[in-house]
Amino acid sequence: MxxxxxxxxxxxxxxxxxxxxxxxxxxxxxxxxxxxxxxxxxxxxxxxxxxxxxxxxxxxxxxxxxxxxxxxxxxxxxxxxxxxxxxxxxxxxxxxxxxxxxxxxxxxxxxxxxxxxxxxxxxxxxxxxxxxxxxxxxxxxxxxxxxxxxxxxxxxxxxxxxxxxxxxxxxxxxxxxxxxxxxxxxLSVPPSVTAATGVDALVHAIEGATCRKSTPIAQAFGERAMQLIMPHLQRAVSDGRDLEARTAMLEGSLLAGLCFGSTDVAAVHCLAEALGGLYDTPHGVANAVFLPVVMRFNASVNRPLHARLAHLLGFACATQTEDEAISALVDGIARWTRELGIPTLRELPKVQERDFERLAALAFANTSTDSNIRPITERDYLTLLHEAYSEGL
Ligand SMILES: [Fe+2]
Known part of the structure; x- marks a missing residue:
């Protein structure tokens, strides 16, 4: 990375x-x-x-x-x-x-x-x-x-x-x-579960490779995991019997596990686990709804790294500037999860804005908060919750 x-x-x-x-x-x-x-x-x-x-x-x-x-x-x-x-x-x-x-x-x-x-x-x-x-x-x-x-x-x-x-x-x-x-x-995993779990794997690769505890070994695993997941997840969702796509996804999730398993996850998971704990939201869905806003939040502390992520994930091309690549990353991730059929935060059942302060507190208390590449406060989590809810990214 x-x-x-x-x-x-x-x-x-x-x-x-x-x-x-x-x-x-x-x-x-x-x-x-x-x-x-x-x-x-x-x-x-x-x-x-x-x-x-x-x-x-x-x-x-x-x-x-x-x-x-x-x-x-x-x-x-x-x-x-x-x-x-x-x-x-x-x-x-x-x-x-x-x-x-x-x-x-x-x-x-x-x-x-x-x-x-x-x-x-x-x-x-x-x-x-x-x-x-x-x-x-x-x-x-x-x-x-x-x-x-x-x-x-x-x-x-x-x-x-x-x-x-x-x-x-x-x-x-x-x-x-x-x-x-x-x-x-x-092969028999339904499309919605395939999509959600696949996005979870991608978040493991991204957070494991970019968090404050990241290592060269985690980055190597994470980068390879991203390269496997991005071209194969939509295929596995569209045709569950596509063994080549299923094999690539299982390999990608394994490598993503090796990536974050030796380092940590970060703010996306802190928010996702708070949401899952309160509403029983499927873990991968909860990750997906926060990934774009957290990446936008984190990009300011290491713009070259996030521009590189945009290229790795296939959302930016070589001629784009760093700012353009980061913008393409945030928009591309949001569009990609929508194309996979994953709802936005606002569309999820049970989610209510009056719970956001409690969710922010739960996210902040998560032990992985300290691992986020950009230092993050409880107030930051609250802002991210409102952004994800109002922008529908
Ligand atoms: Fe996860």
Missing amino acids: SVACHCPFTFHMPTAIEFEAGAAASLDRILTAHSIGQRLLVVTDPGVLQAGLIEPIVETLRRANYEIRIFSAVAQNPRDTDCLLGAAQYLAHDAKAILAIGGGSAMDTAKTIALLATHGGVPSDYAYGLRPYGPTNPIICVPTTAGTGSEVTRSAVITEAASHRKMTLKHAVLRPYLAVLDPLLT
């Missing part, structure tokens, strides 16, 4: 990655090769269960003598209360490993279940530093959407059901032991 040297930096990635069309059908052999214990708690969500993705995988595993219990009480924005239920199921089954098959919600729930089952307490104990993290039994992730990147990150975003507040649990022990990526599992 930038040619400047970043020193010092660290990078740690212990997750084994298996990426292959059809990998899910041979999950038994993959798990055996990685010496995963025979007793598994499978964590999934009701949508994935209904889509029929779980049954053949579980059948294959049972034939290979794996003892499976399925936990599917996973919400769109995963709740601490469900994680506690899952931990009880994990212990009752005497599970030796946890297998998440689903989107980010299932994976984040699974990570948190593994933590609670081994070390007790409630998710907020860990999010607020009241209880130390410790090693868990193996966490295996099989994503069924291209977006979250949670299969390679050290974090889990959990909503405290009582307060609607989103908490980020973040620690190296939450990095999965194994990630199995099979683009065939994403």
